[in-house]
Amino acid sequence: MTASLPPAQAAERTGLTLDTLRYYEREGLIGPVDRTSGGKRRYSDDDVFWIGLISCLRDAGLGIADLRQFTSMLREGDAAGDRVGFLTRHRSELQRRAAQIETAISVLDEKIAYYSATD
Amino acid sequence: MTASLPPAQAAERTGLTLDTLRYYEREGLIGPVDRTSGGKRRYSDDDVFWIGLISCLRDAGLGIADLRQFTSMLREGDAAGDRVGFLTRHRSELQRRAAQIETAISVLDEKIAYYSATD
DNA sequence: GCTTGACCTGGAGCGCGCTCCAGGTGGCAG
């Protein structure tokens, strides 16, 4: 039962809006989605899964251009450049950000401790 | 020797540009900076320290409006609203983000493992 | 006094990532 969803349902499952789905497709983050004979999109399970990945990476702060590259590198199954290098670079970028957030959390913790005592 | 830095040095120490420093001041993330009789800014040690905090929270992804509120709440020494609540809310927001980044990192790790094996 | 360079202001411009809109088509229910 490999489903094939109309746009509204794809939007619901992925948590993105119709506009965002179309935008991502235009920008090449999502491979061209199949169409019915009438020209309407039908999202395959694979599409939905891929959108999940993209959306997860997007939430982590990767930019559209990065994700386009991610998509094209992982989709062109072959002579793609240094995929592992590419992925590894982004991994460390994300770690850097996680560390920044940790620092910020400890700043907040300090303030919280201060005001918890005095308020 | 409490220093009082001209803009260029404040920029250098904080890692922000002159434009950004002025922008933050206009937006109220930084209290009004002292001026010389001639109208030029002089950043105090306190200013620089505060800018460090702001910049750290900014790097973690907090928005300008949040930081303005942060500034005004922590500066108005008194009848400020629920400071601890405010700080705690932002703390959990940051934790949510850190978690999203962790998720994304594990997605990347999976891909890295896959392509490390096949490339 | 003159030059020079750091600084000032207000406001325009920009890149990103959507988001919205107008005007039109597909296809099912009645």
Next chain:
DNA sequence: CTGCCACCTGGAGCGCGCTCCAGGTCAAGC
């Protein structure tokens, strides 16, 4: 056939966070 609603397209608009610019002032060095 007629509504109607989901969907289509291309393009404009928007909020955010800067960034850049024009035109002017201050003050140190010559």
